Amino acid sequence: MSRRRWLLPAILMMILVPTLSALIFSGFGLYQQQRAMAGMASRYAQSLARSIVREESGASNESPLQRHRRMGLFLKMLTLGPPVPGWIATVGPGGIKLQGSPGSKITPELGLAVNRAFASGEMQLLSVQIDPHPPSAAAVYPYPDGVRAVVVVISKFLVPGPMRDLVFLQQFMTIGVSAIALIGIWLLWRWCVTPLRRLAAQVETLHWGRDVLLAEAAPPLPELQNMQEALSELSVSAVDRETLKKNYVGDIVRTQEEERTRLAREIHDSPLQTVASLIQRIQLAQRGLGRPEIDRERVGGHLAAAQEAALTAVQEMRDVCDRLSPPWLSLGAVRALEEISNRLSRIHNVAVTAAVEGCADALSEKDVLALCRIVQEAVANSARHGHAAAVEVKLACGDGYRLTIADDGSGIDREFDPEVLRVQGHRGIASMTERATLIGASFSICRRPEGGTLIAVDIPAGR
Incomplete structure (x- = not known):
């Protein structure tokens, strides 16, 4: 060298x-x-x-x-x-x-x-x-x-x-130096420009974070060789960082899911059973209150209110359990999207409709869980921030999968950077982006021309 x-x-x-x-x-x-x-x-x-x-x-x-x-x-x-x-x-x-x-x-x-x-x-x-x-x-x-x-x-x-000799000498010198200049330009093109163009073409087609720049034949110039090695190392570092980021996001999401499952199990095994037992006891006490010295109307009203509150608490606890660990994931993407759409419609008082085009049987429970979480977060944002009255959820199956969530709310007014939102404490869009990244999908959000917000999650075919 x-x-x-x-x-x-x-x-x-x-x-x-x-x-x-x-x-x-x-x-x-x-x-x-x-x-x-x-x-x-x-x-x-x-x-x-x-x-x-x-x-x-x-x-x-x-x-x-x-x-x-x-x-x-x-x-x-x-x-x-x-x-x-x-x-x-x-x-x-x-x-x-x-x-x-x-x-x-x-x-x-x-x-x-x-x-x-x-x-x-x-x-x-x-x-x-x-x-x-x-x-x-x-x-x-x-x-x-x-x-x-x-x-x-x-x-x-x-x-x-x-003067003829001087003119001839001038022409000869001009031709000679021009020939030397052309040789130099040709060498510059072959040893410098061509390798640079080839390297630039490789860099332009490189998917940073996914591909590694393969070092081909060493260029004749040491500067170009050092540049090629540096770019190759940068591509390897980008892939490593992307892998670490994906593992980090996966660990966070996996820990969250495990914690939610644990909380659902604990709530179901202890608080829910306690509240149900309390309802049974109150009902027994209400039937036993038949003596004349007892104000039956008053006591009955209190017991009825307690019973209603307990029943409401039981239903809420069941809803919490369902949100933490949806039991319908094993039924497939179609049933899962329909079920979560119905539940979200009742919770947020928003008309949520779900439709699936094509066959979605190839989606794993991990994919279905990620899509359901994205739908859950998107509908919550539409109701809370966009004040939407209707949300349309559609899963198109073909060469890959595309999940779209469209609402008729006020829409977004700027471009979102998930990293900036995460630093600022806004976890909604950042969480949806992380879940899409976890299953190898791309996430995008934009304003609809007719009004409202459109969220798209694209899962490529050959992940």
Whole structure:
């Protein structure tokens, strides 16, 4: 691994150094090229202007044939222009063009240069930009007669022989450094980007708390390998935490159920039997009170009230026993939901209806108990907080199981976080979430569009 620690810095340098080199060499070459072209265009304009004035002036002893030949060459140049991009013109005082090659145009700037040339009798050099021509070097040279001047304008965009080698070198360096940069980018893509993309795809499809990130072939970069190992350890830790949480919730729920069963047994074996015996004794005492000196109406009224209270106490104790340890769980989900719906309807004075679609025989008593507890808590919340008048309980059996509890109450007004509710002391929704988690189901609660609250518990098929 230590031998590969240099890979990432080397790849970055392979991209950075060639890129900077290409920029520096290209900029320097372009600057030198423009400077050399400008200088060469200026020198060429000067030389051409001097040659034209000298050739057109001619010698005093030349023959008519020589003058005719010289004038023919000058007129040809005025007609066709110089052999390089540019133009030639003869002008008079004030920059008035007398003759000129195609594209010639005397600008105010050139007119001023012509006046300076007439005044000084020397050549004037300047740079001009005349549309549609590119930046050019201009030379204004007066004739000896002092009434004419020649204007030579040569484009600065020339590539003469000495500059070709520099241009070729610039192109070669650009191609070379670009090739090195491409190699570096390819290595970066293969050794860094591709493993990162593969690792990111694995993380995106990973179900945290349920799946473990399997370490594939080690990436070439040690940083990526360390990242992959760290993510794998995090996934293992998430699974362990989820397992501990589920075990913790299971232990809590199991302890609660055991305690409720114990309390139901104790209440049934002792208080309930005591109250029933008290009723029997009161009934015997009432029948024995037939003597004339006893106020039968008064005593009978007290005994009747005691009997009614005792009967009510017995019924309440039986209801408590049923709530702590429902005896109908072994009868299946259909009978259990119907029974608990009827009891909850009587207790909370709410119209609770239960319906089962499909076959629910595959649900175990543990699943039925969890669903009944969720229904019990949901109906209590609907009556207590939502002020609902009707609650509909439905269990749909198909590819998995889905329990829905819908009411017509005021509904919820925000999203609930079970952990926050548990910390704040609100155990209702947190308890339903824990019971759903215990049987491997998902729990959701939302506001119904038509009003009220909808609770859904989804049990997947392949738990």
